[in-house]
Amino acid sequence: MDLLSAKYLGYEPVHIEELIGKKGKGQGNMRDVEPGKVKEYAAEDADITLQLMHQFKPLLKSLEVQSVFDKVENPLVKVLTDMEFEGIRVDTDFLREYSKELEREAKAAEERVYQQAGVRFNLASPRQLGEVLFEKLKLDPKAKKTKTGQYATGEDVLVKMALQNPIVDDILAFRELTKLKSTYVDALPVMINRKTGRVHTSYAQAVAVTGRLxxxxPNLQNIPVRTERGREIRKAFIPRDDRHLLLSADYSQIELRIVAAISGDVNMCEAFRLGKDIHTATAAKVYGVSEAEVTKDQRRHAKSVNFGIIYGQGAFGLAANLGISRTEAKEIIDNYKKEFSGISRYMDDTILFAKENGYVQTLMGRKRWLRDINSSNFTVRGFAERNAINSPIQGTAADMIKLAMTALHSAIKKAKLQSKMVLQVHDELVFDALKEEVDQLKPLIIESMQNALPLPNNVPVIAEVGGGANWLEAH
DNA sequence: TCTCTGCTCAC
DNA sequence: CAAGTGAGCAGAGAC
Structure with a gap:
């Protein structure tokens, strides 16, 4: 495959690597680039990439895809190169200290596991752990095996045994601590560019089949946030100096708004137009109560259904997720489909469209081809059907934030601001913002994000922005 | 050194 | 059978 096709299709790393050899052999290293030269490299990279993509254009078949190319992808190339070269500052002293703490806690959890198991082994090996748990300790006579025949020891399996078996909590703690240490806390400082003192991720523009980046x-799109210990790591992402702040702006419920808008479901569109809490509004409809009467559990269930819808989840998955019976889950889903009949119709129509045309598309016309949509194999076809439902939603959200990024890039340049867009995390943008520009920048961000791709049926798009001395505080 | 597997992090 | 899109780590085995 030639460079051009390889690049566009995402089989080769994009941007920085090809041109200055961030990880290529014998071409020097991104970490050695002179800080003063960074801008020149970025400009050169963008020019060449634009040229290559222009040559690739005749190969694109449909008008819709050309429009996605012209309006979304091509203009984004320069935006991404700028973001990659800009990078983000990381507090290495903080991470070094945190690493020691994680090390101590992991060691302690590991020792407790060996004590309780009555044997020492490699706790980091799922295979050895499975043998200890299910053959030596016989914790579950019906233990499940993976496709290669070893015992499954994933988090979902272990959590179910946690109440009867105290050893499980220590195993899970060990897993969490070592994951955080090896993947983030120890890895990030090594990725810092020696000249810029910052980490420079690479964004792949054509790898994810839905159109996401x-x-x-390093991967800066999966920095922990869910657990207390994980969240700490976000404190290590900091502004370039004390004259700057980190700003974080994210879309509120963007995928659900997109489902509502493209399905035209009256109840969900209305809920968004009235600015309601969408999960509470959903629960009220599904359980036939007023919004004030919705209980915590009902809202939790509704939230799960709303997410499940986006992924094409069935009663089995919902039951497993919520720890309820399949009958109960089925009842919730049936009610949901009755109350939100527009969404139910959208799912059916989209699968039918895919079966007839062999593809589905986003609001911008981005296509995903689904070669298995008419397969006679139930499992294979099922996957394709869930892809048919999910891809237009996830892909439209990707179109929207990509358009917003390009618009913002231009707006920041036009206003002659020094603040920089530095990260994208699917529905979030992060900025290294000069403090005196923040009051001007915030409305610019909100306006660009909310108006990048107006949704049908008057469904509002809402973006929220916050600032702070690190990525955690900015949220 | 390379590849696959199982697991876990994000949206 | 059963929830979509990714990336990266350590273990384990092939070469």
């Missing part, structure tokens, strides 16, 4: 070397 992906991020690697």
């Amino acid at each position: 992906s991020s690697n070397n």
Whole structure:
């Protein structure tokens, strides 16, 4: 495959690597680039990439895809190169200290596991752990095996055994601590560019089949946030100096708004137009109560259904997720489909469209081809059907934030601001913002994000922005 | 050194 | 059978 096709299709790393050899052999290293030269490299990279993409254009078949190319992808190339070269500052002293703490806690959890198991082994090996748990300790006579025949020891399996078996909590703690240490706390400082003192991710523009970006070397799109210990790591992402702040702006419920808008479901569109809490509004409809009467559990269930819808989840998955019976889950889903009949119709129509045309598309016309949509194999076809439902939703959200990024890039340049857009995390943008520009920048961000791709049926798009001395505080 | 597997992090 | 899109780590085995 030639460079051009390889690049566009995402089989080769994009941007920085090809031109200055961030990880290529014998071409020097991104970490050695002179800080003063960074801008020149970025400009050169963008020019060449634009040229290559222009040559690739005749190969694109449909008008819709050309429009996605012209309006979304091509203009984004320069935006991404700028973001990659800009990078983001990381507090290495903080991470070094945190690493020691994680090390101590992991060691302690590991020792407790060996004590309780009555044997020492490699706790980091799922295979050895499975043998200890299910053959030596016989914790579950019906233990499940993976496709290669070893015992499954994933988090979902272990959590179910946690109440009867105290050893499980220590195993899970060990897993969490070592994951955080090896993947983030110890890895990030090594990725810092010696000249810029910052980490520079690479964004792949054509790897994810839905149109999302992906991020690697390092991946800055999966920095922990869910657990207390994980969240700490976000404190290590900081502004370039004390004259700057980190701003974080994210879309509120963007995928659900998109489902509502493209399905035209009256109840969900209305809920968004009235600015309601969408999960509470959903629960009220599904359980036939007023919004004030909705209980915590009902809202939790509704939230799960709303997410499940986006992924094409069935009663089995919902039951497993919520720890309820399949009958109960089925009842919730049936009610949901009755109350939100527009969404139910959208799902059926989209699968039918895919079966007839062999593809589905986003609001911008981005296509995903589904070669298995008419397969006679139930499992294979099922996957394709869930892809048919999910891809237009996830892909439209990707179109929207990509358009917003390009618009913002231009707006920041036009206003002659020094603040920089530095990260994208699917529905979030992060900025290294000069403090005196923040009051001007915030409305610019909100306006660009909310108006990048207006949704049908008057469904409002809402973006929220916050600031702080690190990525955690900015949220 | 390379590849696959199982697991876990994000949206 | 059963929830979509990614990236990266350590273990384990092939070469």
